[in-house]
Each structure stands twice: as C-alpha cells, then as structure tokens.
Amino acid sequence: MDDHAGQEAADGFDHSAPIRYHAPVLVERPVPVTGPSALRGRRVLFIAQDEALARELAAQAHESCGPEFRIVHAGASDAASRIHGIDLSREETAEAGLEALGFEPQVIVSVCRMAFDASESSVVADTALRHEALELLFLSARRAYQGLTAGTVTLASLCIGGVGPRRTLHPVTGLFAGLLKSLGREVPAHGIRAIATTPLPLLTALGHVASELGTGDDTAPVEVCFDGPVRCVRLLQPTEVPARPAATLDSRSVVLLTGGGRGVTAVLAGALLKRYGCKVVLLGRSDRPTPPSACSRRATRSWAPWSASSTPPNSPATPPCGCPRCERASSATWPCASCGPRSTGSRGFPAR
Numbered sequence: 001m002d003d004h005a006g007q008e009a010a011d012g013f014d015h016s017a018p019i020r021y022h023a024p025v026l027v028e029r030p031v032p033v034t035g036p037s038a039l040r041g042r043r044v045l046f047i048a049q050d051e052a053l054a055r056e057l058a059a060q061a062h063e064s065c066g067p068e069f070r071i072v073h074a075g076a077s078d079a080a081s082r083i084h085g086i087d088l089s090r091e092e093t094a095e096a097g098l099e100a101l102g103f104e105p106q107v108i109v110s111v112c113r114m115a116f117d118a119s120e121s122s123v124v125a126d127t128a129l130r131h132e133a134l135e136l137l138f139l140s141a142r143r144a145y146q147g148l149t150a151g152t153v154t155l156a157s158l159c160i161g162g163v164g165p166r167r168t169l170h171p172v173t174g175l176f177a178g179l180l181k182s183l184g185r186e187v188p189a190h191g192i193r194a195i196a197t198t199p200l201p202l203l204t205a206l207g208h209v210a211s212e213l214g215t216g217d218d219t220a221p222v223e224v225c226f227d228g229p230v231r232c233v234r235l236l237q238p239t240e241v242p243a244r245p246a247a248t249l250d251s252r253s254v255v256l257l258t259g260g261g262r263g264v265t266a267v268l269a270g271a272l273l274k275r276y277g278c279k280v281v282l283l284g285r286s287d288r289p290t291p292p293s294a295c296s297r298r299a300t301r302s303w304a305p306w307s308a309s310s311t312p313p314n315s316p317a318t319p320p321c322g323c324p325r326c327e328r329a330s331s332a333t334w335p336c337a338s339c340g341p342r343s344t345g346s347r348g349f350p351a352r
Contacts, residue, residue, distance in 0.1 A: 023239040026167050026225055026232040034214035038107065038154060039065040039206065045105035047136045048073040049112040054083045056202060057111060064206045070103045072140075074132035088132060094139055107154050108144060109209055110137040114161035114170045116199060127171045134175050141183060148183070154191035154213045155180070160205045162196030163225050167232070169196060177223040177234075184222040190215060197226040253278040260284030 044065045048054035054073045058080060061069045075085025086097040110133050114126070137157060147153030157176035162169060177194035184192040193212045197205050212224055221233040249255070255272055259265040261282040269280045 022236040037210040038213035047110040116164040148187040159196040
C-alpha cells in the first residue's frame with residue numbers, strides 16, 4: 001500500500017469508490033405522541049418575518065404560549081409594547097437591540113409566511129434578498145447557545161406556505177433548514193426543528209411547532225413538513241443515473257470550492273485532484289499559507305494562496321452597492337447575502 005492509499009485508509013475515505021447519487025424526498029411519517037405543549041407557559045421569543053406578521057402574532061400568541069412572550073422583527077423602532085424592531089444595519093446595533101429586550105427566552109421561534117402561488121420573480125427575490133428573519137434567528141441562537149447546548153432552550157423555524165403544490169418546497173425553507181440542521185449537530189437535536197407547512201392558520205401552524213418540540217427525540221429529523229395534516233420528513237433516497245454518464249470534468253476543468261480548505265472541503269478537493277487532475281481553487285475567509293494536507297499529497301501544480309486583504313487589480317476600493325455590511329468586508333466578499341444575487345431553482349415554483 002503506497003503512502004497515498006495508506007493515508008486514505010487512515011482518513012476513512014476511499015476516493016476511488018464509485019460515485020453514487022441520492023435525491024431528497026418527502027416521506028410520510030406519523031405525527032409523534034407528545035406531552036404538554038412545548039410553548040404553553042414558557043418564555044417565547046418570536047421572530048417575525050415583518051411588522052405585519054409581528055402584529056398578527058401579537059394578537060394570537062397569548063393563546064398559543066401564554067403571557068410571557070416577545071416579538072422581534074427587522075425595523076428601526078418598536079411597534080407595540082411586546083413588538084420590538086431590531087436594527088440589522090450593523091451587527092453591533094442588532095446585538096444591542098436584542099440585549100435591550102432584557103428577555104431570556106426558553107423557546108425561540110422564527111415565523112415566516114410564503115405565498116405558494118407567488119410568481120417566480122417574487123420567489124426568487126424573497127430567496128435572494130429577504131434574509132432578515134434568518135439573520136435574527138442566527139443572532140438569537142448565538143446568544144442562547146449555552147442554553148441550547150444544555151437543553152434548557154429550544155429553537156424552531158416555521159415557514160407557513162413553504163410546502164407548495166405536489167409537496168414542492170419553497171427555496172426559503174432550505175435556508176432555515178440548513179442553518180438548523182447544522183446547529184442540530186452541535187446541540188441536542190430534539191430541541192431543534194425546521195418546520196414547513198402548507199398555507200395554514202397561524203395558531204394551527206404554531207400547534208405543529210409545539211408538538212414537534214415536545215417529542216424529546218434526538219434521533220428524529222430536524223426538518224419536518226406538513227402537507228395539510230400529513231406529516232412528512234425529508235430523507236435522501238438512492239436515485240438511478242445512466243450507466244455511463246457523460247464526463248463533466250477533466251484535466252482542463254477549473255473547480256471553485258467555497259467553505260475554506262479544511263474538513264469536508266479539503267477531502268472533496270483531494271478527491272477531485274486525484275480523480276480528474278483538474279485545477280481546484282479553494283475559497284474561504286481565513287488565511288491559508290499552506291495547502292490542506294489532503295490536497296498537498298496529490299497536487300501537481302504550485303500552491304498559490306491569495307489573501308482577501310490584497311485587493312485584485314482594477315477592483316473598486318468601496319462596494320458599488322453601498323451596503324454597510326460590504327463596507328466592513330474586503331472586496332473578495334462583495335456582494336453580501338443581503339444585497340447580492342443568488343442562484344435559483346427551476347422554473348415554476350423554484351425548488352430547493
């Protein structure tokens with residue numbers, strides 16, 4: 001066994017293994033039997049998609065969880081005694097706004113509503129540009145991380161209308177599910193749920209949140225969908241591919257990998273170098289003066305790190321968008337998630 005093969009065996013990866021394909025599907029599962037409501041009688045922080053939804057929550061939250069709740073949304077001022085606007089123009093102001101609440105939640109619930117019959121352009125715009133609730137959810141989870149780790153705080157996202165015709169999921173549901181699945185690998189998973197439903201009354205949808213957070217099952221999937229009353233979970237199933245699929249990469253290809261040069265990204269880069277001998281560009285936020293070990297064992301070309309702090313020739317000194325987040329970042333990161341374009345799904349109801 002040569003050094004490369006020995007290292008692969010030690011790492012637990014076989015880069016010569018055939019590539020297999022899986023596709024995400026919704027599989028029906030019974031509604032779990034739970035105890036008392038996970039919302040009733042607890043301190044609940046609701047994160048609303050906008051001020052209109054915040055006001056709707058304020059009118060109905062008492063029936064769902066009791067009197068101890070607060071509602072936040074992206075905005076510059078408070079709309080009512082229990083509705084608070086959080087300035088998201090800078091991370092410092094957002095943190096200060098959450099701190100000023102003086103409220104330590106036991107449950108954090110982000111609530112968004114999507115129009116399942118919206119036009120494609122509207123769906124694309126919401127997915128690419130409307131991240132306020134997601135950002136507030138991230139900031140709130142970060143503040144409550146110790147409680148999430150200890151199991152004293154639970155967290156959920158609720159996308160009402162996120163399940164469309166033929167159980168097609170609105171792409172925004174993937175933003176929340178991705179964040180919460182990552183978090184569910186670090187903290188007790190029974191306290192983390194990403195829930196999407198067909199268009200439902202607000203209290204009915206909140207009832208699904210209460211039941212899902214009350215399961216106490218760390219093995220249950222984080223992402224749960226409701227097609228009306230039918231509960232589904234999202235699983236990966238093997239899918240058939242042609243016996244001889246057309247080669248999509250060769251030695252002349254250039255592959256851009258985002259996510260830095262560590263962990264699974266480094267493993268993927270090493271596999272691409274060995275299988276195709278192509279050029280691999282690793283893009284991350286941290287300086288990396290030396291190549292990842294998985295790559296350096298196979299790389300046949302020179303390693304040329306590029307520092308984001310050194311602006312490429314002909315690059316503007318300030319972001320053309322004028323976004324305050326971009327102003328704080330290097331030009332390598334323009335545009336930011338709030339102002340930049342993103343890829344979208346297929347035509348119709350753009351799928352995840």
